[in-house]
Amino acid sequence: MRLASPSFLLKSISIAAISYLAVRYARQAVMSTPRTIVVGGGLAGLSAAHTALENGATVVLLDKKPSLGGNSVKASSGINGAGTSAQKKHGIVDTPEAFYKDSAASARDLARPHLIKALTDHSAPTLQWLVDVFGVDLSLVARLGGHSIPRTHRGKGGAPGWAMTSALVKALEARSDRAQIIKDARVVSLVRDAGRVTGVEYEVEGERRTELGAVVIATGGYAADYATGGFLSQHRGDLMTLPTTNGDHATGDGHRLAASLGGALCDMDQVQVHPTGFVDPKDPDAKTKFLAAEALRGVGGLLVDRNGARFVDELERRDTVTAAMQAAEAPIRLLLNPQAAAALEAHCKFYMAKGLMKRYENAATVAEETGIPLSALEATFTAHQAYADGREKDPFGKTNFDNATYTLDEPLLVAQMTPVVHYTMGGITVDEQARVLDEAGGPIPGLFAAGEAIGGVHGRNRLGGSSLLEAVVFGRIAGKSSTSTV
Structure with missing residues (x-):
């Protein structure tokens, strides 16, 4: 059997060593990069x-x-x-x-x-x-x-x-x-x-x-x-x-x-229960609801009970609003005047397209369809304006009155609300x-x-x-x- 020459063995060992070191350094380079x-x-x-x-x-x-x-x-x-x-x-x-x-x-x-x-x-x-x-x-x-x-x-x-x-x-x-x-x-x-x-x-x-x-x-x-x-x-x-x-x-x-x-x-x-989830008229018992953004209340939306009366500062903490809703007479509805709706135009268009929010020409049509007395809506709107103007103090402690003016003659956006499990x-x-x-x-x-x-x-x-x-x-x-x- 012919033996390899010392120079050939040395060359082979060098190549192997270089290959080993190359692999080792490549592996170390990969490991040094955070993943x-x-x-x-x-x-x-x-x-x-x-x-x-x-x-x-x-x-x-x-x-x-x-x-x-x-x-x-x-x-x-x-x-x-x-x-x-x-x-x-x-x-x-x-x-x-x-x-x-x-x-x-x-x-x-x-x-x-x-x-x-x-x-x-x-x-x-x-x-x-x-x-x-x-x-x-x-x-x-x-x-x-x-x-x-x-x-x-x-x-x-x-x-x-x-x-x-x-x-x-x-x-x-x-x-x-x-x-x-x-x-x-x-x-x-x-x-x-x-x-x-x-x-x-x-x-x-x-x-x-x-x-x-x-x-x-x-x-x-x-x-x-x-x-x-x-x-x-x-x-x-x-x-x-x-x-x-x-x-x-x-x-x-x-x-x-x-x-x-x-x-x-x-x-x-x-676990946070958000006060305002939309009740879909087409599927009122659905387990999963669309959220009615708190921004709707932030821009001036009002919450009213089945009799058309406010019952809470709409911008209280979520747990407080939820507790007030659960104590109020259902169904609870969210109302937005044209100014509030315009402030969240994209949101409202989306909700209306989904059938979750409806536009009414005036308060009389809201009263006719929902059964809320028109006189009750008038009283709620009049009182809310007095609070916004500072002539009276809101009994629920409300101090933020953006887009506060509600009238019987202007269009209203209306949606039914329910508390929903929202955040943990x-x-x-x-x-x-x-x-x-x-x-x-x-x-x-x-x-x-x-x-x-x-x-x-x-x-x-x-x-x-x-x-x-x-x-x-x-x-x-x-x-x-x-x-x-x-």
């Missing part, structure tokens, strides 16, 4: 994905539905911000401190200062990011219930949730070089190695697959978890008979994933860096959460306009944290 796995394709998940990209990571976004957006696309009132450029253009003076004070008062005894401060301090920069990076129109500002200052932003077009979410979806789809979107993908478990979360296992197209990287849970809440033994039945069985505004994806999947590794859950009994304040326990905490209060390495999946930000009651804000603020925090060593 973030985002579970959930609503506004929180999309914000986390974009922020992870901004911080040098590659991203895989998984969503169990065939399309992205979640409940975020439905959000119709706006997004809160304190000290924004839009507020300044409108002459509105606001600060993060004032926003914090309103949020803490709404959260009451369950207020968590570190989370509220993260929400409110980041609000103005967050809105500016949406405007500057994605071209979202947030030029209009309104006051919603529980806010001492107008700070809820929206654009001149349709629902702000759709405007924001669709812009972020389009931008992420354009980043296919570093971001992969996988739909119809149901995450079934988290992967953990030496105490650190290192990825997820998921099912798609009948196969089980694995993706490795830091994990951000952004799966939304559990306001559609009506299953026997589900989170609603466990923590708020009294709400099982109410309809919901949530899509069928909102079943607490992320909460179960976090809990499977010892993640703590908090405030799980704190409880959820996964996180710190101000969006790290998921265990029962002992320590962070679970490699695991982060954002959006409605997290708990504790809103305490006992969420202010209108703070759900979209929470999604983007904590989505951005989680996206950034996922690329670091925290």
Whole structure:
């Protein structure tokens, strides 16, 4: 047998060594690039994905539905911000401190200062990011219930949730070089190695697959978890008979994933019932309702009972308005005069096209069809004008009277309202860096959460306009944290 020459062996060994080193360095280069796995394709998940990209990571976004957006696309009132450029253009003076004070008062005894401060301090920069990076129109500002200052932003077009979410979806789809979107993908478990979360296992197209990287849970809440033994039945069985505004994806999947590794859950009994969901005349008993945006009341809409009488300050906190509605004589109706309708023209056109809101030529036609005495409507309108003019004090404490003048002769938009399960304040326990905490209060390495999946930000009651804000603020925090060593 002929033996290889020493020079040939040396050359072969050198080639092998060079190949080994090349593979090793290539592997190290790949490993040195942060990788973030985002579970959930609503506004929180999309914000986390974009922020992870901004911080040098590659991203895989998984969503169990065939399309992205979640409940975020439905959000119709706006997004809160304190000290924004839009507020300044409108002459509105606001600060993060004032926003914090309103949020803490709404959260009451369950207020968590570190989370509220993260929400409110980041609000103005967050809105500016949406405007500057994605071209979202947030030029209009309104006051919603529980806010001492107008700070809820929206654009001149349709629902702000759709405007924001669709812009972020389009931008992420354009980043296919570093971001992969996988739909119809149901995450079934988290992967953990030496105490650190290192990825997820998921099912798609009948196969089980694995993706490795830091994990951000952004799966939304559990306001559609009506299953026997589900989170609603466990923590708020009294709400099982109410309809919901949530899509069928909102079943607490992320909460179960976090809990499977010892993640703590908090405030799980704190479920927000929104006072105004539309009753569809074609399907009044439907379990899922369209939300009647709080902005409808913010621009001057009135709530009246079956007798045409007001019974609450329309811009009180959501829990207060809900309680008043449940105590009032049904059916409850929302009325908008032409000025209020014009302020939310796109919204109203959409609701009318869906058959959820009807236009009447005057109050007499409303009275004829609904059975509300015309004299009662006249008395309500006259009294409301006196309160708006300051000649009398509103018995329900109302102080915001935009578009306050209602007359018998002008057209009215009318819709029937019902309270609806809307938002879950409880959820996964996180710190101000969006790290998921265990029962002992320590962070679970490699695991982060954002959006409605997290708990504790809103305490006992969420202010209108703070759900979209929470999604983007904590989505951005989680996206950034996922690329670091925290």
